[in-house]
Amino acid sequence: MGQAESGGGGAAARLLARLAVLAAVGVLVVLVVALGETGLVVAAAGLLGVVVCAAGVWWLLAYRGVVRLFGAAVAVAAPVLVLVLFTVEGLWLTALLLAVCWALALACARAALRRSDPRRERRAVAAHRPGRPVLIMNPRSGGGKVGRFGLADRARERGARVILLDPGAPADVAALARAAVAGGADLLGVAGGDGTQALVAAVAAEHDLPFLVIPAGTRNHFALDLGLDRADPARALDALTDGEDVRVDLGVVAGRAFVNTVSFGVYADVVQHPDYRDAKAGTALDLMPDLLVGEGVRRLEARADDTPLSSQRALLVSNNPYLSPDVLGGTGRRPRLDSGELGVLAIRVEGAAQAADLAVRGAQSRGLTVLTARRVEVTVAGAEVGEISVAVDGEALRLPTPVVCALRPGALRVRVPRDRATVPVAAPPVEWRRLLRLAFGRSRRAAPEP
The missing domain is CATH 3.40.50.10330 (Probable inorganic polyphosphate/atp-NAD kinase; domain 1)
Structure with a gap:
């Protein structure tokens, strides 16, 4: 089969895309038409809860003492208060309906985009x-x-x-x-x-x-x-x-070779600490304020091919791109290991407002940059020479700057x-323009069989 959008797979992808669009429209109908102000209250309360919770997490990580306790309280209280509001005002059923519709829209969208992508299998040799x-x-x-x-x-x-x-x-x-x-x-x-x-x-x-x-x-x-x-x-x-x-x-x-990732910035500084292996969470919490808002904070300067990345807090370079920023939580997947390109993920969050923006907008946030490159050069802002903390496949190192990452295709x-499990096709990020083209655009004809 020449194109993934042709044949049975293409028909299934088109159907799933239309279901995704229908479910997304259902979300709008529930919000604006069927439930009027109630639906808008649910959406606004949920969004506000995410924003306030993200700000609380920032205060928890970036400060000590009373501010840290306040941030922890805010991070916990925000979602709890949203749930209490839904319950007291009788909005929980509305919230549940919206959540189900949106989850269905995302699930169908990802399934449609996954099926529409040409599946390039890694060629194996006996x-x-x-x-x-x-x-x-x-x-x-x-x-x-x-x-x-x-x-x-x-x-x-x-x-x-x-x-x-x-x-x-x-x-x-x-x-x-x-x-x-x-x-x-x-x-x-x-x-x-x-x-x-x-x-x-x-x-x-x-x-x-x-x-x-x-x-x-x-x-x-x-x-x-x-x-x-x-x-x-x-x-x-x-x-x-x-x-x-x-x-x-x-x-x-x-x-030095790496098979997964090279990390610079906050995470790399944390894993350098001798107590990190025995007490990861406690060590990270103890070091974060100095790394995020301390007077000695050093910003990363990088260049991914011809793209400059200035004043970054953290930078992750991967052997082939991860499909989504879920790699930050350890759940990301690389659909290919032979693309010949590095994945680059840069984070620049300066305060609670940007943390909230990142939580709400994800990969669309101005605090997050996701791209690919063949060469990445990293140094420290304002430093001509010196060393920088680097975590290579989780191993803590100190390397002289500038640090260059490249790939040997x-x-x-x-x-x-031979009978290993088939590599699952990871769920792609949802791109609604592409989804609409898949759902309602003209289908491609199958290429003739070779």
């Missing part, structure tokens, strides 16, 4: 069984997944040599990988977090060896976007006996199981 595979495993990763799933024994049963890291001593995993290559390894793999994955992936890419990803870390974002089963990391070992290769891009920051050959 792979021969490796003769001397070497797997590096971190027993501490993911709360002990290596031992819990018996990964070392299962790997040895499939003919792999396993290097278990000593939990009590730091290890140079890149050096271990290079030694394995010197010893004749024809496949490298890692059971560990994404930071460890990236270090060994760089060695595999350097020697054009297949790289096996075993999702034994905590989040395993790289494995998720490869379509691997994070709930059962042992399934990744099937690639040793029945695997195929896919080519993906490899990010590079200051000469197709540099990494990943060995995956």
Whole structure:
């Protein structure tokens, strides 16, 4: 099938788009016609609740003492008072109806846009069984997944040599990988977090060896976007006996490889603190006021290709773009790992008003910039030389400025199981103009079969 909008898939996408538009119209009808002033009160109260809650969260994060307590109280009280208003005034049914209509509109819109996109599958190449595979495993990763799933024994049963890291001593995993290559390894793999994955992936890419990803870390974002089963990391070992290769891009920051993201600014400063690993929430709350409104706050200056990004609070550069800013909450997805482009997400929030604008408008807010680039250069405002805090795949580093992020397209050959889970098509952001064209525009004819 040539175009995604043709055939059965195109008909389904068009129907879903029309349902989305119908549900959105239903929201307007409920607001303006059917319920009159009541509907407008519900919408205004809900919007005001979001704005006030976002302002409270800003005060909670940016200040200490009485202001922090006030911000926490506001952040909690705002949604509670909105619910109380709906209940006392008998508006809860109206609010529920509006919420259902809007949720239906968004669900249908995303489903329609997902179906209308051409699904470019990663081209996999059948792979021969490796003769001397070497797997590096971190027993501490993911709360002990290596031992819990018996990964070392299962790997040895499939003919792999396993290097278990000593939990009590730091290890140079890149050096271990290079030694394995010197010893004749024809496949490298890692059971560990994404930071460890990236270090060994760089060695595999350097020697054009297949790289096996075993999702034994905590989040395993790289494995998720490869379509691997994070709930059962042992399934990744099937690639040793029945695997195929896919080519993906490899990010590079200051000469160091990364598979997911590089963070600058507030988050990168927080993870540098020695107490962060043991008390993440408490450490972040303690440091945030100094990082957000303190006298020594340093702003980031960046250039994404030819686009300048001035006075940013935080910057995230990803190996291929995430589909939506949900990456900030750890739920974002990358529909592709072979686009040849970096994803760039920059945040510039200076106060409660901008925090509220970001909460209400999301990606349309002036405080959030989302774009793609092939090269990103980051430095600190007003600083010619020096070091900057950087979090590379969650690992805390200090790097000299300017820090340059780039991409090596197709540099990494990943060995995956032939029967791995299909990579889900992530829900795209809702673009109503595009949706209207899909719903009521002229359909394209299918391209002839090759």
